[in-house]
Amino acid sequence: MTDDDIIQLIENFAFDAGPVVAERRNRGFTLIHAETGVPIARLRPLGRNDLYEILYWSLWKERWAPFGPFGRTALPVEQAVRVIAEASIFWAVV
16 A cells, blocks of 8 residues: 555545544654644554554653553554544544
C-alpha cells in the first residue's frame, strides 16, 4: 500500500466526530481534525507485516505517546483507523 493509498483510506473513513485529514510527516502519518486543526493521532509504520503503531497526543507529556492498555498497539492501517474512530482518548480535545 502506497502513502497516497493510506492517506486516501484515512480521509475517506466516516469518523463520527467529523472529517479527518492525513499528512505524511517524519516517520508516519498524522491525523488532524479537518474542522478544528487539532491533531488526533499518529500512525507510525513498524516496518514489518504492514503494521502501524497507534499514538495519541498526550497533553500531560506534551508529545506523542503509545496508545493501548499495555503500551504499544500495532495493527494494520484499516483496523488502526477503526480503533482511532472508537476510542475517546483521540477525540477528547476536539
